[in-house]
Amino acid sequence: MTVRRDLVGAVLAVSILAVAPPLVGSSYLVGVLTVAVIYGLWAASWDFMSGLTGRENFGFALFIGAGAYTAGFLDTLAHLSPWWGLAAGMAAAALFSLLLGFPTLRLKGPYFALAMLSASAIMQRLMLIFWETTGGEEGLYGIAPLFSSPLAYYYFVLAATVASVAFLVMLARSPWGLILRAIRGDEATCLAAGIDVTFYKMVSLIISAAFGGLGGALYAHYQLQVSPQLFSVVTTITVIIMVYVGGMGSIYGALGGALLLTLLTELLRDFGQWRLLVYSLTLILILFFLPGGLVAPLWRRLRGGGGR
């Protein structure tokens, strides 16, 4: 019953997203929605690893940046077909997650969060230091678009995001996802039950990173340039705030949170320099007053029935 209602809700939401641009007919809205949907993909990927297993990834920007720069390099230096960039972006992000996850995810405590934060901050510095290859502050530009029309690209991004998020939600609701939730609940008990905790955390990080990298590559082909700002802590915290607004651990909530926050910030457009301040204050308020988030709990109430 709840599954059917979830499906109805999903179809409704996706059709609104699909119909809105032609109905409103503004190219500006298409741009805003493309970015919002890409942020949604990032937020959902972050939630898949960190929301389910409870290991907060403070360096998610590393995967976003890795995907975007890989797509950018393939396009501007290697002149391969831009479609390769999407696959290569996913692969590069997964590789980074393996490199950093292996030493840190075995350990208890805050090592994972700290190591990821450091790694993304250092990657951002490296992009500036090796400016001859990376383009420094300006980054890479002149990346080829995937489609000539922005609307077609928006539909492509929407389809890719919906497919990815559906995949992640299904995975999270499978027995496999149940194990991830169990790890968040009590790692020691999971170990005692014969679950290889590190393996599950590792694989979920790789999945999360791969979709983050995909989002990065999509973003690169939307902006037609990439800048070191993608690696910044601000990128990570923006994604995390979206997940918190959406409600941790539900994945579809993260997508909703991303759409909500991006569209709301468009209303605050004239106060551009206040945007991040508003975001961080939102996070503080949510932590204090709505620790369960906004979007996912609201949907659960609307839908009725228990579950996620």
Place this chain on the structure above:
Amino acid sequence: MLEILLYGAVTSAIYALLAVGFTLIFGVARILNLAHGSFYALGAYATYVLSSTLHLPLALAAPLAVLCVAGFGVLLERVLVRPLRGSQIGVLMITLAASLVVEQVLLITFGSEYRNVPSFIDGKVAIGHVDIGGQRLLTLGVAVVALGALLLLIHRTRFGAAILAVSQDPEAAQYLGIPADRVFAQVMGLSAGLAALAAVLAAPFLTVQPGMGLLPMVKAFAIVIVGGLGSIPGSILGALLLGYSETIVAYLVSTSWTELVSLVAVLFTLVLRPAGLFGKRAAF
């Protein structure tokens, strides 16, 4: 050679001030403070405002700046961290949000351009064949004195005994009449003050801009992981290791590669000896 010895010592001294404060609040209150870098940035900006805008003499502005930041640290613990201390992730999130707020407020108030903070000593000193800025030598001296004073404070005073007791078991300390909550706030203030001291000393020869706190904080993480989370001697040793490794890499290879040193150090430590050099169960 002498150059590496001197400049490495100055770098290590700044790192040690930052790392010791970071490890202290973790060891005592299990608070992983992601706002530690903003103490550093606030220290530099407070000195800038007090000396350049309010035209206070530097000898007055510098200690005042350290005090202000220490007060900010206490306030941060009281208002934002304490209600969420039950969950480690809550503390991480709230301190990260606070650091972002600080950075944005600095950006909106002062803009993104670099600011100049006056130095105590302008001249250069010749040691052997090496010319080194007087301010750098002063930084080294003050840092050594401050760290020595901190160790004395922890191991020789009643307040230090309270800190040690709370770090071992906050509840038991509470039963013995030590107000654990107040000790947490005081230690947060101490930790903030140390970071601000590092900023006041180092700001004249480093760049002062709103995002300046992030990289020093990343270095502090690295040092603390290498030295062992919660261990003060560990983080001093870690600061020396990292400070000298960076200086040696800068001289032998190129300054570009120095940023990688801390990341490599963290990854190696986590693979080979996750507890760090001095990491044990006990806090100190």
